[in-house]
Amino acid sequence: MDNIDFVYKMKNISKKYDTKTVLQIEDLAIREGEIFCLVGPSGAGKSTLLRIMNFIETTDTGEIFFLGHKYTPGQTPQLKVTREVTTVFQRSALMTTSVWNNVIYPLKIRGRAISSTETERIKQILDDLGLADLIKQRADKLSGGEAQRVALARAIVFNPSVLLLDEPTANLDPANVDIIEKIISKYVQERKACIVMVTHNIFQARRLADRIALMHKGKMIEIKEKDDFFENPEEKITQDFLSGRLVF
Numbered sequence: 100m101d102n103i104d105f106v107y108k109m110k111n112i113s114k115k116y117d118t119k120t121v122l123q124i125e126d127l128a129i130r131e132g133e134i135f136c137l138v139g140p141s142g143a144g145k146s147t148l149l150r151i152m153n154f155i156e157t158t159d160t161g162e163i164f165f166l167g168h169k170y171t172p173g174q175t176p177q178l179k180v181t182r183e184v185t186t187v188f189q190r191s192a193l194m195t196t197s198v199w200n201n202v203i204y205p206l207k208i209r210g211r212a213i214s215s216t217e218t219e220r221i222k223q224i225l226d227d228l229g230l231a232d233l234i235k236q237r238a239d240k241l242s243g244g245e246a247q248r249v250a251l252a253r254a255i256v257f258n259p260s261v262l263l264l265d266e267p268t269a270n271l272d273p274a275n276v277d278i279i280e281k282i283i284s285k286y287v288q289e290r291k292a293c294i295v296m297v298t299h300n301i302f303q304a305r306r307l308a309d310r311i312a313l314m315h316k317g318k319m320i321e322i323k324e325k326d327d328f329f330e331n332p333e334e335k336i337t338q339d340f341l342s343g344r345l346v347f
């Protein structure tokens with residue numbers, strides 16, 4: 100089991116749609132226990148990279164080491180490995196049943212019995228997310244912010260090693276953003292999981308990230324520890340991005 104301090108290591112990965120290369124990354128490693136924020140203009144390839152990290156899509160070239168095992172194009176890990184990673188999207192689809200049933204669904208499909216300790220743990224997650232009073236409510240009748248908090252609860256309830264977040268707080272009000280950011284930080288601290296988060300909000304990246312990466316036109320332009328990213332950007336593209344001059 101090489102590379103165990105790294106959850107992902109990617110070498111020379113690329114992805115094309117038709118003839119257009121949308122992703123070309125030479126070297127990227129994501130560490131255990133970090134919040135890694137991906138920023139960059141629209142179309143940079145951020146969501147494509149998350150789909151590859153979730154094994155929803157495969158690369159055309161290169162190698163991905165995930166939890167110490169190597170995958171080449173076309174190879175996907177076994178179900179028990181892919182279940183170590185999950186994505187929360189900007190608008191996650193919920194089932195037309197109660198909040199509780201939605202949240203326990205990942206445990207049910209994994210065949211996990213819900214013991215009384217497990218029930219207490221799930222209730223704590225729901226409580227942290229301000230959902231305790233909505234347990235019996237139908238998930239399709241929730242507000243956008245409530246629905247997004249349920250989607251996050253459903254993702255963390257089965258303790259994944261990796262949580263991928265694709266603009267999880269876009270279009271939410273500050274109170275919902277605050278609740279979601281707090282649980283993201285708590286999850287990383289308690290579980291020592293890693294989180295890769297796409298955000299268009301650089302203030303959010305500044306609040307949450309350990310490291311930040313700027314993507315542009317499918318490439319990694321600059322990856323730095325959070326403070327360094329903001330205070331000492333080396334690349335002109337990063338400087339333009341941070342000053343709002345880089346549009347796409």
Ligand SMILES: Nc1ncnc2c1ncn2[C@@H]1O[C@H](COP(=O)(O)OP(=O)(O)OP(=O)(O)O)[C@@H](O)[C@H]1O
Nearest residue numbers: 116117121139140141142143144145146147148297
């Ligand atoms: N299924 C697809 N088929 C063809 N092209 C695609 C597909 N998915 C993404 N693309 C293209 O790949 C490029 C990268 O898209 P991606 O969604 O990864 O960017 P992004 O950085 O997440 O953008 P945004 O911030 O707007 O969500 C874009 O040019 C997009 O049009």
